[in-house]
Amino acid sequence: MDISRRDLIRSAGLLASAAVIGSTTAARAQTTPAAIAANINPLDLLDLTDFERAAKTVMQPMTWEYVSGAAADEITLRWNHEAYEKIRLMPRALVDVSQLDTRITLLGRELAFPILLAPTAYQKISHPDGELATVKGAGDANATMVLSSFSTVTLEEVAAAAQTPLWFQLYVQPDREFTRELVHRAETAGYQALVVTVDTPVLGPRYRELRAKFSPPERPNLRGLKGATGAQRPTEQSIFSAVLDPKLTWKDIEWLRSITKLPVLLKGIINPDDATRAVESGAAGILVSNHGARNLDTGPATIEALPRVIEKAGGKLPVLVDGGIRRGTDVLKALALGANAVLIGRPYVYGLAVDGARGVTRTVNILRRELEAAMALCGRTSIASIDRTVIWK
Numbered sequence: 001m002d003i004s005r006r007d008l009i010r011s012a013g014l015l016a017s018a019a020v021i022g023s024t025t026a027a028r029a030q031t032t033p034a035a036i037a038a039n040i041n042p043l044d045l046l047d048l049t050d051f052e053r054a055a056k057t058v059m060q061p062m063t064w065e066y067v068s069g070a071a072a073d074e075i076t077l078r079w080n081h082e083a084y085e086k087i088r089l090m091p092r093a094l095v096d097v098s099q100l101d102t103r104i105t106l107l108g109r110e111l112a113f114p115i116l117l118a119p120t121a122y123q124k125i126s127h128p129d130g131e132l133a134t135v136k137g138a139g140d141a142n143a144t145m146v147l148s149s150f151s152t153v154t155l156e157e158v159a160a161a162a163q164t165p166l167w168f169q170l171y172v173q174p175d176r177e178f179t180r181e182l183v184h185r186a187e188t189a190g191y192q193a194l195v196v197t198v199d200t201p202v203l204g205p206r207y208r209e210l211r212a213k214f215s216p217p218e219r220p221n222l223r224g225l226k227g228a229t230g231a232q233r234p235t236e237q238s239i240f241s242a243v244l245d246p247k248l249t250w251k252d253i254e255w256l257r258s259i260t261k262l263p264v265l266l267k268g269i270i271n272p273d274d275a276t277r278a279v280e281s282g283a284a285g286i287l288v289s290n291h292g293a294r295n296l297d298t299g300p301a302t303i304e305a306l307p308r309v310i311e312k313a314g315g316k317l318p319v320l321v322d323g324g325i326r327r328g329t330d331v332l333k334a335l336a337l338g339a340n341a342v343l344i345g346r347p348y349v350y351g352l353a354v355d356g357a358r359g360v361t362r363t364v365n366i367l368r369r370e371l372e373a374a375m376a377l378c379g380r381t382s383i384a385s386i387d388r389t390v391i392w393k
């Protein structure tokens, strides 16, 4: 038998993994087959960067390109995180930080900490259990998850598995009656808020996923949607998608509010004038987001847009932010600049790909502990005590 050196090394890795499984923690035994094949022990991964690196080796190349990629030249993708790196923090000494309280109240409910899971589509391409693993991981971390309309598990199945509150992200469909049904289903299943994505009348040009020949998997939440047989991703002939509505306007936000008792948050506000309109529209909250830089390239980093949005809307409704958050210090900076809470997207998908539900839990826990450490080192013992004086001027 012709066994190459690579096969031998690989088998040695697998045997080593098997030995670890046999001899040490049960936790290791739950590791995904992909992680074992890549000889990754998730317990060696200590921060979100470690998980990202591991995810690249574990994910199918096409999935990696889809998840990690962004629009056009990916300049805003870079800015989203770089902008956090440019903000400096002001430490504070000799404060009793033995008791830290990270609780917040959002939409009338208490959350244990101000980090939520942003909606991300098609999670079964990253892990066989997809959104069911994420909702388990979120529950074990005591985090709120926002489920995407483009989930690969029905919203009812995810709700049935949830241990913590869920919000539902809505892509308003060109078929408004279908949209009404979808909203009704989310309400009936117990979702506590509706997050309407308003930054995606069309998708941006995402060349990495195009080069990798990514095509979207089935979306069971949209089953029964008639007339959506056209192209779902942009082509050279047309930028429009059959499952996004380029006609969506402020009038539709009023309509949505009229058909649901759920609070309606607007996801994807960057322009301060839109923040003013959002307040007037009766929205229950604003999510400052550029869709993880996946649509418009060369727009500002979200943390740069946040203070301008807060100026128009802060105090009148909660303002959340996502995009580029990879460190507890990033969370602290967002809170210092006025955000009520933050969301993470790619990082927990990487956790999911590497280690299923446990990877999601660990991603959240790591970020949460980093936030606590940053609070302690800046002398802040509660979220309410975090203000602009945390920022070095």
Ligand code: FNR
Pocket (backbone or CB within 6 Å): 066, 067, 068, 080, 118, 119, 120, 121, 148, 149, 150, 169, 197, 267, 289, 290, 291, 292, 293, 294, 322, 323, 324, 325, 343, 344, 345, 346, 347, 349
């Ligand atoms: C997304 N995002 C997204 N947003 C949304 O409203 N509906 C969706 O279905 C998706 N799907 C989706 C898939 C993937 C793979 C990614 C990476 C992102 C955007 C997401 O909610 C969030 O705004 C960004 O991911 C935040 O940026 P970071 O944390 O990924 O840098």
